[in-house]
Amino acid sequence: MPDRLDDLLHQLPMETMSADLPARIQLRLQADRSMQRRVQLGLDAVLAVLVISGLLALGPSLAGAAGWLTGGSVESSMAWFSALGSAPAPAVWQTLTGAVDWVQTLSDGFGVTGLLGLVLVAVPLFTWLRRLMPEEVPGSDAGVEWAGAMIEEGAGA
Amino acid sequence: MTTDPDEQDLVRRAVEGDARAFDRLVEIHTPRLYRLVRRAAPDGAEAEAVVQEAWLRAWKNRRRCAPNRPFFPWLASIAMNVARDGWRKRRPLDFADLGDVVEEIPAAGISAEGRLEAAEARERLAKYVNELRPEWRMILGLRYDGELEYREIAGVLGIPLNTVRTHLRRARAALRARMEEDDAGPAG
Secondary structure, eight states, X not given: OOOHHHHHHHTOOOOOOOTTHHHHHHHHHHHHHHXXXXXXXXXHHHHHHHHHHHHHHHXXXXXXXXXXXXXXXXXXXXXXXXXXXXOHHHHHHHHHHHHHHHHHHHHHHHHHHHHHHHHHHHHHHHHHHHHHSOSSOTTOSGGGHHHHHHHHHTTOO | OOOOHHHHHHHHHHHTTOHHHHHHHHHHXXXXXXXXXXXXXXXXXXXXXXXXXXXXXXXXXXXXXXXXXXXXXXXXXXXXXHHHHHHHHHSOOOSGGGTTXXXXXXXXXXXXXXXXXXXXXXXXXHHHHHHSOHHHHHHHIIIIISOOOHHHHHHHHTOOHHHHHHHHHHHHHHHHHHHHHHHHSOOO
16 A cells, blocks of 8 residues: 555665666677677688588598498399399388398498597587577566566566 | 567566677666665675676576566576675675574564754665665665565565565564664764
């Protein structure tokens, strides 16, 4: 219930803030933003170097894998489908054995350098991808706890 | 507290990273934010530092702001966190000690204030507010300078609504007592 003390508290004298405070805050924000941009640019440059290094390391391994991958043809696919129709079990078994051989060949061909290359490419790509995603769901964090309290308490102030 | 559609649009743009929209919010809300921070801060320089830091944190965490809700309580909660971080180092703030207990403190009359000139009464009251515990000053600032509702204050400070009521009641009772004591005693 409002009373005289309430009224006085609403009108308490207050030293005024420096007139240029908003401008100073805006300048600090500007400096902070340009610093953020520089950091971002530097990070992007480092990530780009990592991707290039990764691709160079992956190169020989990828060349081998590409050779294996392009080995197939329409004729061999047709032959596989007709084999699947006439004798499904051996065709499936042969396919599985082939897949295991392919994985073996790939991992042998990749070696440490190939794996390192994969990591060097994957980490920057993941970082860039993450940047595209929203950082937080708005209104779900401690910064807006008041919103939760408002909901909990309803209109009963 | 309602949300002005123009401000809602500004906040939405600011959340999306529009620096000009955010700068406009700085112009709009800094005076009010300063008033409530200054009420609890020991001096103007510290209040300005808290306000600056609060805006920087608000920009960094802008994606956490919900544009469909009033902006000022969110900003005030950041400012109070900044202020508490600083003041905790000197003396721990004591919001928790009251728990949910709601204490009925009889509202003492303020007949003495009726005999004072309004300006003089306000000056004296401001002096007494400065002598209160920091957590009471903080709540008074949020209530009277920030013009927040009780439930918003509870949210900003992360304390139960009843604790806000109790703190405000106690702070006001202390102020009334000081005013009466001053009035009863020798002048000066």
